[in-house]
Amino acid sequence: MKIQIINGPNLNLLGVREKSIYGNTNFETYLEELKKRFADIEISYYQSNVEGEIINKLHEIGFSYDGIVINAGAYTHTSIAIADAIAAINTPVIEVHISNVYKREEFRHSSMLAACCKGVIAGFGMDSYRLAIENFSA
Template identity: 45%
Template sequence: MTKPIYVLNGPNLNLLGTREPEIYGHDTLDDIRDALLERVDGRTLEFRQTNSEGELVDWVQEASRDGAAIILNAGAYTHTSIALHDALRACTVPVIEVHLSNPAAREAFRQTNYVAPAATATIAGLGPRGYHVALDAAIRMTA
């Protein structure tokens, strides 16, 4: 049996569709999940969201052990979490970082990124489409 691809989402992504739609768009996290499930091509997805840093770290560790790849939108933890960075550095599977917006073109505090140095690839600024690109890449990387 093929291992699942983990799609892990961090804080406030449960508010997609209503939180700053001019930046993040109108699609909800459920919309993104449903669109990915249509594209998964026979693979299994573990799609999760948490506002808890510790839970996200636990899921990264689980995905490294039990998954084929990780698609990660760490939200604000991208810019603050050394614990998440350390968990990602220990990963044995590809990690694709996704951002709906382009953090490099935003506020100064978003310029610090603890995820990118531990990620296989980064996709930013494509809105929800970035998840599709990440899924295609994860499938190719783990075929």
């Protein structure tokens, strides 16, 4: 089984930005934990702050992987283009968020991507990624 994790803008700063919301752990450290926990799954990771690069990655892997876990960051709330890319591919996608977006600013309560995704997981910290991977491996 092959799972791709895609993180969007500013998620390269996990562990150093807004620790009260996102915690103290950088994603690379957490990724190693995920890979150990799911040793039988090939987990790939991609991060970009650029919308078009995220779309290109979805196109690249969207017909050959078993699942995609995407945290599109702020693009969640603004990107029709990423939503269209998710709708265009065959690989199921789960949208994740580290924070509970519904406890935050109102503009974060709306997702352009959710309707194109298999599901949405939010508010469980980094564990949101684990929960998504468990869904694909169940």
